[in-house]
Amino acid sequence: MQTQPPSITIEDAEVLRQEPWQGGYHLLVLRAPFIAPRVQPGQFVHTRLTAPADAILRRPFSVFKADGDTLQILYKPVGRGTSAMCALRPGDSLSLIGPLGRGFPLPRPDAVPVIVAGGYGMAALYLLAKTCPRPGLAFFGGATVEDILCVSDFEVLGWEVRVATEDGSRGVHGLVTAPLDAFLANPSRPSTIELFACGPNGMLRAIAERAHHYSLPAWVSMDRNMGCGLGACLTCVQKVRGPNGHAVWARVCKEGPVFDAQTILWEDEA
Amino acid sequence: MTTERRPPLDAEFQPDLSVDIGPLRLRNPVMTASGTFGYGTEYADLVDFEKLGAIVVKGISLDPWSGNSTPRTVEVASGLINAIGLQNPGVEKFIREHLAQLKRFSTPVIVNIWGRTVEEYAAVARRFDTEEGVAALEINVSCPNIKEGSKLFGTDLTAFRKVVAAVREATRKPMIPKLAPNVSDIGAFARAAEESGADAISLINSVPAMVVDAKTRRPRLANITGGLTGPAIRPIALKLVWEAARATKLPIIGMGGITETEHAAEFMIVGATAVAVGTATFAEPRTAMRIVEGLADYLRRQGMKSVRELIGSLRS
Numbered sequence: 310m311q312t313q314p315p316s317i318t319i320e321d322a323e324v325l326r327q328e329p330w331q332g333g334y335h336l337l338v339l340r341a342p343f344i345a346p347r348v349q350p351g352q353f354v355h356t357r358l359t360a361p362a363d364a365i366l367r368r369p370f371s372v373f374k375a376d377g378d379t380l381q382i383l384y385k386p387v388g389r390g391t392s393a394m395c396a397l398r399p400g401d402s403l404s405l406i407g408p409l410g411r412g413f414p415l416p417r418p419d420a421v422p423v424i425v426a427g428g429y430g431m432a433a434l435y436l437l438a439k440t441c442p443r444p445g446l447a448f449f450g451g452a453t454v455e456d457i458l459c460v461s462d463f464e465v466l467g468w469e470v471r472v473a474t475e476d477g478s479r480g481v482h483g484l485v486t487a488p489l490d491a492f493l494a495n496p497s498r499p500s501t502i503e504l505f506a507c508g509p510n511g512m513l514r515a516i517a518e519r520a521h522h523y524s525l526p527a528w529v530s531m532d533r534n535m536g537c538g539l540g541a542c543l544t545c546v547q548k549v550r551g552p553n554g555h556a557v558w559a560r561v562c563k564e565g566p567v568f569d570a571q572t573i574l575w576e577d578e579a
Numbered sequence: 580m581t582t583e584r585r586p587p588l589d590a591e592f593q594p595d596l597s598v599d600i601g602p603l604r605l606r607n608p609v610m611t612a613s614g615t616f617g618y619g620t621e622y623a624d625l626v627d628f629e630k631l632g633a634i635v636v637k638g639i640s641l642d643p644w645s646g647n648s649t650p651r652t653v654e655v656a657s658g659l660i661n662a663i664g665l666q667n668p669g670v671e672k673f674i675r676e677h678l679a680q681l682k683r684f685s686t687p688v689i690v691n692i693w694g695r696t697v698e699e700y701a702a703v704a705r706r707f708d709t710e711e712g713v714a715a716l717e718i719n720v721s722c723p724n725i726k727e728g729s730k731l732f733g734t735d736l737t738a739f740r741k742v743v744a745a746v747r748e749a750t751r752k753p754m755i756p757k758l759a760p761n762v763s764d765i766g767a768f769a770r771a772a773e774e775s776g777a778d779a780i781s782l783i784n785s786v787p788a789m790v791v792d793a794k795t796r797r798p799r800l801a802n803i804t805g806g807l808t809g810p811a812i813r814p815i816a817l818k819l820v821w822e823a824a825r826a827t828k829l830p831i832i833g834m835g836g837i838t839e840t841e842h843a844a845e846f847m848i849v850g851a852t853a854v855a856v857g858t859a860t861f862a863e864p865r866t867a868m869r870i871v872e873g874l875a876d877y878l879r880r881q882g883m884k885s886v887r888e889l890i891g892s893l894r895s
Contacts, residue, residue, distance in 0.1 A: 317624045319864065357862055363657040365809050367862055406625070406864070536652055536659075537861045539625075541617030541637075543663050544652040558645065558666065563621075 317407060317539075318343050324401040325379060332455030334385045334429075335395055337403075342378040344407045350437035351412025351507075351530055351567045354380070355538035357404035358393045367406065368394075369535045369562070371433035371507075373459075383432035383458065409538050410566050413505060413528055416441045420503040420526070424468075425489055425516050427451065427508025431458040433530060434507050444468045446492070450485025450512065454478040486515050493523055504528065504570070517570035527570035533561040548574040585882030594878035595885040596871070598632075598852050600830045601753045601778030603687060603715055605632040605853060608886055609843060609871045612834050612857030613637055613691035613717060613757070614663070615808075618677035625864040628684040630871055635855060636677070638691040638719045641703045643669035648801035653790050658811030658836075659858050660788050662802035665693060665719075670706050678712055687714030689755065697745045704749040716752050718743065721759030721784040733759035733784070740771050747776035755832065758782035758823070760812075765819045766826030773827045781832035781855065782823060783816045809858040810836040817845055824850025824891060838866060840873025847889045 326338035339345075344354060355367040368390040374381040386392040397403060416422050416437070422445030424434050431449050438447065444467035451457050452475045460470045471488045472480030481488045485508075492498055504527035506516040513529040520527030536542035540563030547565065549572045551557035556574055559565060588594070596607035610633035616622060619634045628634060646666025653660050667673065673690075681688045690713050694700035700718065707713050720742055721733030732742045743756050756772045758765060760783040772780045785806025790799040798804075816835025824831055833851030837843050838859040846854045856867040863869075878886060 319625055363810075365654050365657070365659045365858060365862060534650065534652070537617075537621070537864075539617070539621045539864070541621040542615065542652070542661075542861060543646065543666050544649075544661075546646075546649060546651070546666075 316347075317409060320344050320405050320407075321402045322380075322405050324397045324399055324403060326399060327395070327397055330383060331458070332385075332453075334383055334458065336373075337382045337384065337394065337397065338379060339382070339403060339405070340379050341405055341407075344405055345375045345378050345380040348372045348375040348380060348408040348436070349412040350440055351433070352408040352410050353538075353566065354382070354405045354407035355409055355535070356382075356394070357406075358390055364390060366536055367538060369409070369538055371429070371530070372408070373432040373435055375436060383429065385429065406538060410562055411564060413437050413530075413567050416505075417501075417503050417526070418442050420501045421445050421499040423492075423502050423504050424448065424463075425450075425485060425504060425506040425508070425512070427485060427512045428456055429458070430507030430512075430530070431463075434505060435459060435462055437505055438463055438466055438468055446471070448473070448485050448489045448492075449480075450474070450508070452476065484515075485512065486519070489516075489519065493519060506530070506570070507532075513570070513573075514575045517573060517575070520570050528567050529570045529573065530566045531561050531568060531573075532566070535562050538562045550574060587882050588879040588884070590879065592879055592884070594875050594883060595887070596874060596878075598830075598887060598890075600715070600755070600832065600853055603633075603753050603778075605687065607632040607871050607874070608847065608853035609867050609874070610689070610832070610853060610855045611635050611860060611867055612855035613719065614661075615857040615860045618673065618681070619688070620677060620680045622860075622864050623680075626868060628686045630868045631686050632853060632871070633687040633689050633714065634681065634684075635689040635691060635717060636673075636681075637667060638665050638693045639667050639670050639673050639703065640665065640693055640695075641670055641699050641706070643667065643672065650799065650801055653799040653805070655788075655790060655807070656811065658807050658809035659861070660790060660800065660805040660807050661785065662800045662805035664802060670703050674706075674710060678710065682712040688712060689715045689717050691717040691719050691757070692746075693719040697742050700742050701745040701749040704746045704752075704754075708750040708752060713752060715755055715778070716746065716750060717755045717757050717781055718746055719757050719784070721757060734762050736767060736771055739768060740775050743772055743775035743777055753778040755779045755781050757784050758819075759784050760786050760815060760819055760835075765822050769823040769827040769829065773829050777829060779830040779832060779852070780823065780827065781834065783812070783819050783835045786812050786815060808836070810838060812836050813842060817849055820846055820851050821849035821893070837870070838863075840870050840877050843870050843874060844877055844889060847886070848891070848893050850891045850893075852890055
């Protein structure tokens with residue numbers, strides 16, 4: 310069973326640090342005394358930037374690390390909102406709503422946790438790796454070596470990390486599914502595995518197919534454009550198989566962003 | 580009508596914020612706009628419902644409705660275009676699961692209703708007629724996001740009269756038709772609402788709009804077109820409220836891009852009795868609460884003891 314999210318609030322977080330990271334990514338360290346201690350793995354915060362002035366919506370970000378009253382966001386400036394985020398300096402304030410969404414379930418104590426991540430998904434899965442009762446195996450995929458983000462963070466936790474890059478600049482040459490498939494097909498692998506994935510939709514769908522094929526439990530964290538982040542506006546909906554087998558809309562911000570991979574109706578995704 | 584300007588009042592003075600929407604007395608004139616506040620409960624952790632004038636919930640139809648495909652919204656400069664497509668759980672589930680929660684608060688709940696036919700409008704209105712905890716019904720005749728007829732009700736005067744009259748027959752609850760902005764004479768619709776038995780009108784609904792991705796040459800919304808809301812439409816909304824106020828004696832709930840206290844005041848100055856905060860709630864859930872507090876301060880500065888003095892107080 311997935312756990313119920315704790316209560317949420319609006320909090321003006323103070324920017325403590327802003328650091329350039331590899332591959333064009335940035336690390337933002339925030340002091341958020343209410344939200345940071347309450348964040349569960351897989352949850353997100355909804356940020357309100359004061360620029361650009363004509364922005365209408367908040368921007369959701371997964372939480373990379375949460376420690377005491379601080380939390381960290383790893384992000385890449387891709388649009389106007391995230392570009393404005395780069396301008397934040399220590400002492401600036403950033404309004405957060407959080408913690409939001411339903412995160413990952415508690416990992417099964419009897420299963421070896423296996424994480425599959427693409428790009429930013431590596432950061433979004435760090436808190437999960439940290440709370441796993443035992444270290445597991447992580448598969449990281451990206452276009453190039455610059456997109457493989459936090460290998461040492463996982464290794465410090467005792468995790469084994471296997472890497473694939475599309476240009477072969479690090480690890481296996483190919484998609485993350487290449488080393489994952491080799492692992493899953495290996496008869497000497499642990500028989501009881503639980504999969505956790507975060508990354509592009511195509512990758513998540515590929516993981517869901519593997520999980521189905523090998524009858525493995527799998528949890529995927531979906532990424533969607535969001536409006537309110539609270540379940541009111543119905544922007545971020547995803548077709549899922551409901552309790553009675555019928556297709557129903559689930560709100561990624563509320564029922565998700567983490568879903569049982571087998572409930573996602575991939576054909577109906579946008 | 581207040582035309583003169585007055586000296587400010589003491590900082591301790593508490594102006595009277597109450598207004599009347601037909602038979603409905605509100606503790607203050609600031610409500611949420613339908614479709615931007617869910618069924619209220621989504622915001623329960625963040626918003627003190629007791630501070631709001633009224634809660635207007637997302638549109639309810641007789642049967643459950645699954646709405647449009649995604650993408651359903653797209654952000655534009657100072658605005659948001661949405662094509663949610665009126666997704667809702669249907670009247671029975673709404674009453675059972677959502678209205679039951681809202682009844683715990685003293686704040687009046689206004690239910691936005693819609694149908695695909697005149698008969699469906701009447702049926703959903705009839706279902707709410709005896710429902711305690713529903714203070715009024717707002718009739719959505721103008722959501723641009725469903726193709727099966729509703730658009731006609733908002734822009735065709737004859738169809739509009741029919742649906743308002745049918746709802747009037749079906750319920751004694753206060754009835755508030757919500758007007759579409761894309762008509763040539765908003766005054767005619769305001770008068771038609773009055774003649775057909777409405778207790779108030781609300782305006783404006785979203786403005787029909789679309790965005791295309793030039794790179795892919797595809798529409799940015801699955802529904803192709805949607806409704807523009809947010810600060811981009813505020814001057815349009817203000818002008819339409821001003822026109823409607825000159826055409827009818829009905830109380831008007833003004834809305835369209837309100838994000839600040841001054842915006843709420845502007846709508847009341849041109850003739851609105853109350854206002855609704857919509858898209859601004861998405862980014863700042865406490866916007867409506869903040870505006871309630873801001874209005875008291877604004878009135879003191881204007882030297883007004885009651886917010887009702889503000890209504891229609893436009894100076895020439």
